[in-house]
Amino acid sequence: MAIEVEENRRDFLILTTSAFGVAGVAAAAWPFIRSWSPSADVLAQATTEVDISTLQKGQMITVPWQGKPVFILHRTPEMIAMALKGDGESLPDPAKDADRVKRPELLVLLAICTHLGCVPQPIGTGSYGGFLCPCHGSHYDTSGRIRQGPAPRNLEVPYYDFKNPTTLVIGKALG
Amino acid sequence: MSKIMEWIDARLPVTELIKSQATEYPTPKNLNYWWNFGSLALMVLIIMIATGLFLAMHYKPDALLAFNSVEHIMRDVNYGWLLRYMHANGATFFFIAVYIHILRGMYYGSYRAPREILWWIGIVIFFMLMGTAFMGYVLPWGQMSYWGAAVITNLMSAIPVVGEDLVVWIWGGFSVADPTLNRFFVLHFLLPLLVVGVVVVHLWALHAVHSNNPVGIDVHEGKDTLPFHPYFTIKDLYGMGVFLIIYCYFVFFAPNAFLEADNYIPADPMKTPAHIVPEWYFLPFYAILRSIDFLGAFSKLAGVIAMVASIAILFILPFLDRSPVRSFRYRPLSKQLFWLFVVNAIILGWVGYNPPDASLFHGAIPLILIGRTCTAIYFGYFVLLWLITALNIEKPRPVPKSL
Amino acid sequence: MRLIKTIMAVCFAVGMVPAVLHASSGTPIPPAQKWSQDGIFGSLDKAAAKRGAQVAVEVCMACHSISLVKFDQLRQLGFTEAEVKSLAEVQGRTKTDRMNGALDETSAKDAFGVVPPDLSLITKARKGYEDYTYAILNGYLSDAERELVNKVMADGSVSDQEALELQSALLINTHDKDHVKATLERLIGGASFNKYFPGNFLAMPQPLNNGQVSYTDGTENSLKQLSHDVVTFLSWAAEPTVAERKSLGFWVLGYLFILTVLLYAVKRRIWAAVH
Helix, strand or coil, rough: CCHHHHHHHHHHHHHHHHHHHHHHHHHHHHHHHHHHCCCCHHHCCCCCCECCCCCCCCCCCEEECCCCCEEEECHHHHHHHHHHHHHCCCCCCCHHHHHHCEEEEEEECCCCCCCCCCCCCCCCCHHHHEEECCCCCEEEEECEEEEEECCCCCCCCCEEEEEEECEEEEEECCC | HHHHHHHHHHHHHHHHHHHHHHHEEEEECCCCCCHHHHHHHHHHHHHHHHHHHHHCCCCCCCCCCCCCCCCCHHHHCCCHHHHHHHHHHHCCCCCCCHHHHHHHHHHCCCCCCHHHHHHHHHHHHHHHHHHHHHHHHHHCHHHHHHHHHHHHHHHHHHHHCCCCHHHHHHHHCCCCCHHHHHHHHHHHHHHHHHHHHHHHHHHHHHHHHHHCCCCCCCCCCCCEEEEEEEEEHHHHHHHHHHHHHHHHHHHHCCCCCCCCHHHHEECCCCCCCCCCCHHHHHHHHHHHHHHHHCCCCHHHHHHHHHHHHHHHHHHHHHHHCCCCCHHHHCCHHHHHHHHHHHHHHHHHHHHHHHCCCCCECCCEEHHHHHHHHHHHHHHHHHHHHHHHHHHHCCCCCCCCCCC | CCHHHHHHHHHHHHHHHHHHEECCCCCCCCCCCCCCCCCCCCCCCCCHHHHHHHHHHHHHHHHCCCEEHHHHHHHHHHHCCCHHHHHHHHHHCCCCCCCCCCCCCCHHHHHHHCCCCCCCCCCCCCCCHHHHHHHHHHHCCCCCHHHHHHHHHHCCCCCCCHHHHHHHHHCCCCHHHHHHHHHHHHHEEEEEEECCCCCCCCCCCCCCCCCCCCCCCCCCCCCCHHHHHHHHHHHHCCCHHHHHHHHHHHHHHHHHHHHHHHHHHHHHHHHHCCC
16 A cells, blocks of 8 residues: 555646645735735825925925925026036035936925935025035035035935926836 | 754654654544544634734724724735635634534544543633634724624623623723723734644644544554545645635635624724624524523623533533443434534524524514523533433444444 | 435524514615626626716715725726816815815714714625615605605594505504604604614715716716616725735636645545555
């Protein structure tokens, strides 16, 4: 009897069944794994839509995006001029202003200081006409570039796009 | 490979354990499909722990958040609906497996010597499962959750002297509320882990005395037995396939069949639903509780005692049954009693489901009367089983000497 | 075999008992309607659900909220983003908002004495499910029935014959003439009577009437059609994942069926040596 069982074990039928069963158990793990991925309500926060039609020249608003603050600044010609002037100076984290904006008048910044994660003060609070991070005195200019203080990098520019001329969408849709 | 196994076995005899307790474990060759329900219950326990663990990662045990967090799982979490419906219907299928497992033990005399401790551990597991299921049902914090919790915790108030204080202590307040929900969540999480421990002891006890079988005689190893693997591994796996088909039918196509509509209404401490019922698996015991209503002020306590006794009486079943034969297959009277007991339990469940003031034939037979009769029959089973065996009223048919 | 016969006999007996059961509460059972989403092969009639969403937003949400659904999710029913935006604006909300009604709880309680229940789960939270919600929307008195009540109550008393007539017309489940009379008096006094509401009287006056909402797709807007559509929508709102559940179910059951057949074949093969 033991010999027959040995034979059976190599049987094609048993091999098929085992493979089929193992595949099923493996597939059953998928819903459990997937349940950790961001849920629908979290994904809905992946992007933030902002109506910029009412944003006045020189005005700045703070909007939440993925739970983090984002500055949207409608820059005046003077602010733009100051930012362009900075292009020619020696910067701790060199970047051209033109690469940091999609429209010269609109500056979008992730308002988290690259030093230790504080939220900088609004426009006009720092040297260079820009933003001052109050925690450790980092000064960012009107392009959000670090100019003075302990922060190592420029303020990050999040991914954004224009859905239509007056609607800004921050972030990329997921899922 | 074998070198590594040798090294391990010299320090921890894993191979020896697997051989003696699993693959080559001698198992009576005549076990029928009723013997599948032990492994089925174990499978459901694993499903329940796995789904429960992942549900707990999204659930919030807070009276203000609980209801919506369950709906968050149903709507937003990836496959959250699947986890929740597997868990909710898993409770039902757990009790289906466990009830058949218990009834199989009763029919084939699996509680008889030398398996009394094995049987007792089983009853302990059953009690733990009931507690776990009850507290789990509270967690969605719907109307049935809330009022089920209120009614069942209030049973404690029947205990003389300390009852009222005990209920307040369990609630952590003046009614079922946030503290109650929070502690029930923790216990609902903890108890199944303890169940796993007791199940290990249950299996230990089983392997110490070995399986009973449909004939109910002691088997001769070798002649009457087969190695567990592959004979019973494949039989158990086949049973799991059939069981999973039925279970998954309910999970995917009728997931609310065993749930009460009222539990989709958020808990409201100001308003009791018109008709509250426990989950189906508690209905027979609920009917026993309600049928003791003729003792005046003593009714409440008596009802609780009767309900607890209806399960606790299983502890003394090994001593009530005095027959020289284990299996009811050869015991004509016991067999009839057994089926009366099963039918009676189903009727009790039906009585428990209906409102207490309902009646049959336009008031001719009040349901409470049926409930009382069935309660008497329920306990009568144990008394009669003892009488017909102790007084040798039953004449067993001849039992085969070997399988 | 005898065991199986016994089990079958028991099930049959238990199944028969409700036929002769007489419970004391007597609300009539809502008549069964045809729902496209019923049964394991059923799938939601999205066009009906889309129309129903319009009814829900324009009528129901004047008082009720559907807070577990966000306006944005209506796109799953085929609304465009612009349509979702204008639907949200009906209630003064934006598309990312939850579908909360215009009425806040306090003013609702002042107006009706109760807070109108949230409708997110209404088709799952009442016995009778979709049929019940539909029955409530259609369970108010028709003009003919109202006329009958007025005729009966003109002389201020109810005869045996009239009581019987009313019982069958209004589905009042009672043998007590005084109870019928009391019900009628309350009804004439202006209380909202509904055939399918437990206790017959509810705080909500008839919410939907013939022609109350105009559809853009040319579907007729009778009360029956409006209520059928809105209940279809509410059924979707109660569990938007049903379609996903059913389609996965077929795969899982198909897999399990094949696996079980294979396991049975293996079991036969292994046990062949013993039998």
